[in-house]
Amino acid sequence: MDFSLSEDQLSFQSSVRGLLERSCPLDVVRVVAAGDRDAAERVVRDLDALGVRGVMAPEADGGLELGLLDAVIIQEMIGRQCAPGDFSGAAIVIAGLSSFGGTSAARAWMTKVVSGDVRPGVALAERIGVRDGTGLRLEGGRLHGRSLFVVDGDTATHLFIALPSGSLAIVDATAQGVSRVPLRTIDATRVFSEILFDGVPAEVLTGESLAGAAVNRMTAVARLLVAADALGAMQVMLERAVAYSLERKQFGRVIGSFQAVKHMCAEMAARLEPLRALIWHAAHAFDEGSEEADLLILLAKSHAAEVGVFIARTATEVHGGMGFTDLVGLHYWFKRIGVSRQVFGAPEAVRGEAARLQGWVSS
């Protein structure tokens, strides 16, 4: 019985953290947020040097053959540093491809995603909930329609698309008939896209029932990773709030000695710490193939959204007016948490899924 990170995991975590602290300090975050794609690519290359892209892929396909828990650890550090990049997109796709039981087509894609030769974009949003009348349909092997909030659509060489049927389709991102429109969110450190498909040839991975499993796995991984990303951002916000409160003086004392400020920080910690354990637990259950994994991931995603609202606001409040400015840059994490709340299913929708999964609702 051991519910803790292994030595290897702790050391990996520390490597990723150290690397990102050097590779992506706040100055780089600012530049990335201002739209410098090269700066973002430099961070991606630095992470690739650690081999994180294939963390969940089999060794035979060039991966590290680790689990979602390891991906969660990496993603938490990425959120901590507010770093750009396509780590989560690659992890999502690899998790999906791995459910095809090693078919040659799936392995071929896997190898290329792990090596970085294929840079995946991931279109899951329509599988989770259709907004603004988006939608996709496959006719005679060609894809029509449009998808919102495609992950890493801007840097993608290929797009991995969850079809309404539950199948997984792959298209060349540079093919004729593909139009990519960047979506600007409040969080400028990550880029989402809208992608329009006008009769684009698509490869549909074979095995319909397996494909449904693939899309479900992709959704689960996407949700847990975005929760882990938010967790990292929350941890930084709490740490920065405490640090600021020990520096800043008002009325002749550091504000961190005021009971109201202390209690705000204590409440943040009291909510954050169990969330971390829940995310770990969900990842471990996923890796073990436990029946509880789906439920735990839904709970983790929705809980991260709620704790996130509280911490993003409270940590900003501890900073007083400074928290509102760009000077201390706290808002990058605030916004990252805000975006993570909504993507891959807002908390109410995700809780609805959790209720259905437990047979708590008939419809």
Added chain:
Amino acid sequence: MDFSLSEDQLSFQSSVRGLLERSCPLDVVRVVAAGDRDAAERVVRDLDALGVRGVMAPEADGGLELGLLDAVIIQEMIGRQCAPGDFSGAAIVIAGLSSFGGTSAARAWMTKVVSGDVRPGVALAERIGVRDGTGLRLEGGRLHGRSLFVVDGDTATHLFIALPSGSLAIVDATAQGVSRVPLRTIDATRVFSEILFDGVPAEVLTGESLAGAAVNRMTAVARLLVAADALGAMQVMLERAVAYSLERKQFGRVIGSFQAVKHMCAEMAARLEPLRALIWHAAHAFDEGSEEADLLILLAKSHAAEVGVFIARTATEVHGGMGFTDLVGLHYWFKRIGVSRQVFGAPEAVRGEAARLQGWVSS
């Protein structure tokens, strides 16, 4: 434009408050809660001496011909003192009877309710939401079934019953076939009953469409009065929390000088004060026959429930362990607020009604 209580209302409020402070101090509340019905009746008689029973009834029928706002003022003082009695029951019935446009039957009942010759019990719960398979049906002028949470069912000479059809039926509470079972709630200062009807002759007030209006009015008045009662209880809890915090010392200072305690009290006040205004506004709109009255009452009832949970808990928290004991007696108000939250429609249900009223939901 004057959104404030008149001189008359303030002076009336002050009379009721003064009377109840003498008639129903905490010692009497304890005795009443322990089950002393005579003690409760003494408080009722003292209130009757002020003529409050007929506050909303026409002068021609022996009433004061004032409005729901005046009833609200009285009920707030009753809640403030955690006093027993059938004031709200009488007010609810009078509000119902007044919508029959002065038919002789309705006026006859009205006069007797105002004089206290008829002590009404009020059965509304099944009109609001059926629990535990209760229900009523009228067959050949006789009433069958049972009703939960009948107001003042224990002291009633007659029962005023909202039928599923929207009609208002009246039965003799001592008639054969009527069984009264007291319901014990956490709040022992008010008594609710379950009443079983086994083919009891019932008088149905004529004018079906008017009767529907009567039951709706009765429900509205019941809801606003119970919100006003909770408001009075909340006000006391806040006042007592502040007073306790200025007495009690810890770590060498009164606890009311600790920022955490001050902020808890400030948050209570910030939620309580607008609630009071909302309740006033709703009562005034009802008295003016404004279109907005129904909505305002639904909002006031549900909002009182939410503010009530917060204040009941927070005021207790300010008292520390003492708040948990019977010694300071704070729990009488805590429980009164808890019961007021649930009766005549819990907040979620009432908000659902408000949404329907505004056309925000189709079903």
Added chain:
Amino acid sequence: MDLRLSSEHQAFRAHVASLLESHRHLAPTATDRGLKHPKRLAWQAFLLREGLAARTVPEAYGGRGEAPDILKSRILSEEFARTGLAPPLAGQGISMLVPTLLELGTPEQRQAYIGPTLRGEMVWCQGYSEPGSGSDLASLTTRAVADGDDYVINGQKIWTSTAMQADMIFCLVRTEADAPAHQGISYLLFSMKTPGIEIRPLVDMTGTANFNEVFFTDVRVPRRQIVGKPGEGWKVANATLTHERGMLGDPSASRARLMRVAEIMQRETVDGRSLMEDPVFRDRLVALQARVYAMQANGLRVMSAQLKGESPGMAGLIIKLEGCELNHEIARLAIDAMGELGILYDDSPHLRDDGDWQQKYMYDLGLIIGGGTAQIQKNIISERGLGMPREPKSAKA
């Protein structure tokens, strides 16, 4: 209790409505940008002439000299909101400096500043907050040293809005270095064109520079530019702060904001089903509606007290805390209802309402936390409203 208007006020409303309707063509629109756009100044001149702006300012200074009437002020703001026409110029000069000068300024100061300020020809900014003194004005350190007929000012201000557009600043400086914290401060008026002033825009989390930092290096200001006596700046500023509290938003704005969320929830769909059909969001909307209506009723209560010249008491003290929080919560519901579309920003496709809700969500948070406002408001409520003791002085301080 009587929420009807008197016949005088009904007549006033009709008069205002008809005036606005008949001059609708003169009103500037959102595209007429810039504080001093000719159309804006012409509209302001019209409003002043008709007594629809600066109604209670004496005629000698460019107003209408009418008796204060909160209800008429309310009617005016309602009519501007109803017609959607540009309201009278506001800004810190008009809402804070003008009342302060009327109360404590010299006749010369009134003559020199009130008229141009009301007409919109002279724009002001406020120099109160400093980096080291967020919610603690008494600790401010910007110094003004007397030198001949001038003060020489050195130091820094922060949270200065409209500093880039302002002609003038009303500014708190420490003139008496040796006096106790609250007694060494003076209140000065000077031109933003004075040599030695540097303005740096302060970008905030909305991505906009709503505020600025203002740096003073040997800025020379004639000593006659003081309002009140040297060392009385604290008193003068407090008069101004009182006027700022008078600026608190009309609670009917919260109601309008809530109703816009209701519209969003009816319009936005997920999987073809409107958010309004989702009972969880609907419940949250109605719960917020109750708070909004409660604050609106509370606002009626405050206004009634003011009409009678009474103190609104607790009902007044809680407005800022509860009102700001409520507006923030409304914006939060709007964003949650829009889901992924709610986090879009700037000029993104699919953006709703020009990103207004995200702007509001963040800006309102700024209002809640700026200078520890919520914390300070709770102190005020507990101390002034509930009679609880002030925080004891720290033994270490």
Added chain:
Amino acid sequence: MDLRLSSEHQAFRAHVASLLESHRHLAPTATDRGLKHPKRLAWQAFLLREGLAARTVPEAYGGRGEAPDILKSRILSEEFARTGLAPPLAGQGISMLVPTLLELGTPEQRQAYIGPTLRGEMVWCQGYSEPGSGSDLASLTTRAVADGDDYVINGQKIWTSTAMQADMIFCLVRTEADAPAHQGISYLLFSMKTPGIEIRPLVDMTGTANFNEVFFTDVRVPRRQIVGKPGEGWKVANATLTHERGMLGDPSASRARLMRVAEIMQRETVDGRSLMEDPVFRDRLVALQARVYAMQANGLRVMSAQLKGESPGMAGLIIKLEGCELNHEIARLAIDAMGELGILYDDSPHLRDDGDWQQKYMYDLGLIIGGGTAQIQKNIISERGLGMPREPKSAKA
């Protein structure tokens, strides 16, 4: 990360399960009331004999003398919960005094008290809190004055649970009147039958006397009844408090509680429709479920740290604050789901679950607020967990 049990622990679980199953007929049930009911004492004797109780207490004092193994403790509590059989006796004597005596008691004290306490023959109560010192033990005022070989005790304690049933008390008294606040306190053991002790039940908001006040008037206690040295009571008590923290509930109890609420929501109907079909309640249930599962995972993390002899850090510090609050929230949801039926109490018709939820709702609130617990917990988290400074001493104090 590996949540599987080792083969040793799997075997232990099987052993416990089989022992309990084969002795099921010996277990007392809810109707065997009274702390010293013969069936209870016999069951405890069986549990002690088999090492299912007091597993780590040395054999010399009546335990099994085995090495501490948190996982085995957890397995034991899970098996008792699973089988529904009466768990080993707990109470403050066993959970707080015994570990304290093992650490700081004299050989004579251990010999005299541990065995009878473990066997349930000697029941203890705790005399710490006083009316004037809720969360501030250093300010306690119950005095013990040395007189020959005795201390003579005068004063009052409060929040003393099981005082009516207790044979003995472990009690903090001020023995050194002149010493600084924390250094003048001693830790005494004495019989509750000693002349001069008066017990007054303290009825609480649940309507039950879960606690008592205990008054001491010239109570004579031999000086040898002290644990530790005179003036060291603070240290001894803190050792005890550490053990109390070890008593924190198993988070799986919260999960079981939540699942009971889910059952209620499936069972209870309004207008014939189950509460589980109400999306608003369902959403609240799942939101709470996430918090419960998070606390359970947090518990796993704490246990893992303890297994490795590491400090659980923040994960441990937050348990009491978050756990109590969560239990209270679960009870609140149960009551809200039951609506009017949720406020029934005592022996009312239509009462659900014997009024258990209302009891829990109020009792758990007592746990949250008792002695300002939530406030104190937040101080602890911010100071020990986040390194924030202690409240400065008041200049006026």
